[in-house]
Amino acid sequence: MFEEKIIPLDGWISTFVDWLVENHREFFQLLKWPVEKTLIGFDMGLNALPPLVIILAIAVLAWRFSGKSLAIFSIAAMGFIGVLGFWEDTMTTLAMVLSSVLFCTIVGIPIGIAAGRSDRFDKTSRPFLDAMQTTPSFVYLVPIVMLFSVGNVAGVLATIIFCMPPIIRLTSLGIRQVHPELIEAALAFGANRWQVLLKVQIPLAMPTILAGLNQTIMMALAMVVIAALIGAGGLGSPVVLGLNTLDIGLAVTAGLSIVLLAMVLDRVSQAMAGKNNR
Numbered sequence: 341m342f343e344e345k346i347i348p349l350d351g352w353i354s355t356f357v358d359w360l361v362e363n364h365r366e367f368f369q370l371l372k373w374p375v376e377k378t379l380i381g382f383d384m385g386l387n388a389l390p391p392l393v394i395i396l397a398i399a400v401l402a403w404r405f406s407g408k409s410l411a412i413f414s415i416a417a418m419g420f421i422g423v424l425g426f427w428e429d430t431m432t433t434l435a436m437v438l439s440s441v442l443f444c445t446i447v448g449i450p451i452g453i454a455a456g457r458s459d460r461f462d463k464t465s466r467p468f469l470d471a472m473q474t475t476p477s478f479v480y481l482v483p484i485v486m487l488f489s490v491g492n493v494a495g496v497l498a499t500i501i502f503c504m505p506p507i508i509r510l511t512s513l514g515i516r517q518v519h520p521e522l523i524e525a526a527l528a529f530g531a532n533r534w535q536v537l538l539k540v541q542i543p544l545a546m547p548t549i550l551a552g553l554n555q556t557i558m559m560a561l562a563m564v565v566i567a568a569l570i571g572a573g574g575l576g577s578p579v580v581l582g583l584n585t586l587d588i589g590l591a592v593t594a595g596l597s598i599v600l601l602a603m604v605l606d607r608v609s610q611a612m613a614g615k616n617n618r
Contacts, residue, residue, distance in 0.1 A: 371497075395418045401608055444556050496572075502559060554613060565579060
């Protein structure tokens, strides 16, 4: 019955993307500009700072939000990455993650708040979030390359699209979980809608929002590694090089660096969410 293609959807998509590239390239370059500038700033800043300063800064954050154990682990993990010879690649990866998470936060939290306060908007946005979250990460790479070329910026743009759904969904969930009686009490005392949002809903939803931020950070770290396939730098590059040259030592040590960085980011962001919850 289905031996032959009936609906040439792939051809329609290719034609549409080609039309975008030919007629709206300036618009996509405009979208690329703030991401590029942010990424360059983070990358140059992190690589310009002495490694000891960055390690101590991460350790202070870990100690502030969790305690001595996480601080010691963070120092050991980041120091081990340094002695493996992947410090510069790690800072580039961290810059890509920070850039992606920054734009996901700027765009995602307002969308999540809107979805949390409007059932109609929530129902409208849900199919798009489902598609963004379930589409295989490799599928994003081809249109991103066609629209934005290759390199670190293209990798960050693909990462932003891939890892934005968690912060939108959990922000919406946090807003919806605020007890209606608290909102009614605020309105009864004369608060307007903006005051209710800023003084009641967002503070009470903050633990859930921070949990979404944690998930966004983890997904961003996973995606920036995959983005090495389209020329993005960072720790993904030695992994891809090790795969192409069958250099198992290079691939494993770079992969171990990714794991350690992910553990540090995950523990610190979880500790921040837990501290806020208390």
